Amino acid sequence: MTTNSYFSPQRFLNYLKFDLKINAKTYLFFAIGLLVVLFFADYFSISQTNSTIGYTEKQYSPLFFVMFTICSILVMATSFPELRNKKEASHYFLLPASTFEKILVQFLIRIVAFTVVFFLIFWIDFKMTHIIYQAIEWNKPIAIKSFDLFTPFYDLTRTTDLIAVILAMFSVATFLLMGSSIFRKYALFKTILSFGILLGIFFLTMVFYSHVFYPEKVKNFFSIEIQSYKIRPYLYNVQLFVYILISFASLFFLPLTYFKLKEKQV
């Protein structure tokens, strides 16, 4: 086996071009749809603002994260659309590219490109909505701060927090990608459900260990008791545990996606 069996730059480029050409209309309509949906969300958010306080990061950042989460789930959990029916799946598996290249294309388009496009569209859309709002509702002026592309992340002043948020987003994204490669029917619903189950299992495991290690401290059956202490200034042991968990989750999800796709039969 040579690396060529897994990745060849020329073949990958050919396959990427193929995907972009064959799905050009879908991607274009999605971008337009996103522009419209975000416009209405922004408009609604601005219109609900108290004019005496004005529109600040406190409204802008939560709106960004809510919309980004919803759209990410919709985009990432519907990756590998060809796997949804047998005819298309056969056609997809027989396309001359490696499994790794097929995953990489989905990863680049559904995670990387989507994130970049979302940041840009959200920012541009907000500016547009602001102008349109002021033109329509000229008698109800609202002071709106000037936001830039990365405003939602400015609250995360410590680098460790910023890295943790990015890694958490990355882990969830890879989980959604994995779900879409495993489930043939109702992939979106099943992926969200399995994410919920995973969180539930994690919660119950923590409850179980709380009862095992701190039986005298747990207040009720479902409470979690964790001994928290500072490792360094601004870094608690629990924080470190979460950082490690979210950093390594994607290292598990991505290979699983690869092997699930490789083993799939039609």
Next chain:
Amino acid sequence: MIEINNLSFHHKKQKTLFNNLTYKQTSGSITGLLGKNGAGKSTLLKLSAGLLHPKQGSIIINGYTPSNRNPDFLADIFLVSDEPYLPSLTVASYLAIYAPLYKNFDLEKMSKILKEFELEAHQKLDGISHGQQKKFIIAFALSTNCKLLLLDEPTNGLDIPSKSIFRKVLISSVEEDQLVVISTHQVKDIETIIDKIVIIEEGTIVFEKETQLVTEKLQFQKLESISENSNIIYSEKCPGGYNAILPANNDEETEIDIELLFNAICNKTEIKL
């Protein structure tokens, strides 16, 4: 080119389809894979293409294990399924998007075959009939110049003139280093183009011979009566008499009647060549 050793396979929750199947086929031929419905023809093609994985045994195609889906293997194999998937594109757009994926794709050959099949570049693939879709994908498959072409029921949905164009195009397009496996139960459609007959029944290869050998050793005749002929291997009643298989007579070679041969084998007639 195709090497199947002790292959065992069954679909989920179903009885065994192939048990210890062994089969070898070198390139440079057009092989007819015949069998009744449910005999396992399409499954064997899917196993050869890597869409299904064997439960036991091995399949080696052009030196690759199909289930690994090695990209070099995929670039040299084309499976035309009974109901091909075609996206909502025009013929010209499909070629512009798909052809670059196959390094040996021959655009000139494609346009010649499209002309033979009377297909136009502006036609939308999801707007044409099933038969026309079939013709398009066959044309595309032949133009990829893949070493292995697996055609599953290629003549299904084709009208009579298209079937004869298909035969003509196939014979003129296939090169010495290629292997074409045609799976069909419409045996009449391919009897003039295949040079090897493989018959599958209940997951077992019950007949595997070169057509040349069959025509050398057997005669296919229409007889008015069969009562006075004791040499008959197999016969079937037909309008005006009987279609019969007889041992070859040295001075006379007849055209092969694959349907009759197929029926003979399906009726457990022992044919020694």
